[in-house]
Amino acid sequence: MINKLPVNIKKIKPNATVPTYGSANAAGADLYACIDSDITIASGETILIPTGLSMELPEGYAGLIYARSGLASKKGLAPANKVGVVDSDYRGEVMVALHNHSNKDAVIEPGERIAQLVITPYLMGIFTEVDALGDTERGSGGFGSTGTH
Template sequence: MLVRFKKLDERAIAPTYGSDCAAGADLYALADKEITIGAGETAFVHTGIAAEIPENLVGLVYARSGLACKKGLAPANKVGVIDSDYRGEIMVALYNQSNEPRTIADGERIAQLVIAPYLRAEFTECETLSDTARGEGGFGSTGKFGKKA
């Protein structure tokens, strides 16, 4: 599959895959100087690229596991959604969930972009929904551990 992208700044780095089987392509920070994100704060980090996601696909922006687990930096919205009709710059809202300030350098890998298909639903209002064993059981209603065989 071909995903066209445009550099909005000549210094921008094209998305790259870290291995042959990687699902997500790394997105890179574009910054004039180091970006410091205070504990509990969010910073919008430029990538300097815009992309043309093919129709019927979506770009999903996920955390890089190393950055999230080692530095406590992950997308503030947990998963960013890039619709196929969006043509603006891809920005990553990095949230610092650690207890100390963290820095991001120009060219650092800040998130990963996964291209995926999606289904568009047709919603219809009704008076009743079908019954299930779970019913209206919500958060934690299925227990803490899986069933033992």
């Protein structure tokens, strides 16, 4: 059984598209470009693409904006910050900073699916400064320290 969560969406622009799920068990809802004409993103460039939407996520939840696999593999476009975060208290327009990782220009068309939104619960840390941390087998081993493969 899939858990469902009501999320209020407001269209800031009349031609905005409400997020949609591509299949019955999709974790991410597609976000759409709310633009009036094609936008070209040059190789290595980042452009902020509007969705025309604002949303009201319930307290204790965040919207995580991830790349769409098709857009990333076919056009080399993915969110510049890798994962965008929409906080539950944010009421502005949801924007996607798309970066062109390819070596050629890419075009975004009006209404094109540009990213996916995954809604997830989160925990807020209560940070306590201490003089020492508990010991573990790994210790302070960092990148690549847990194996050779």
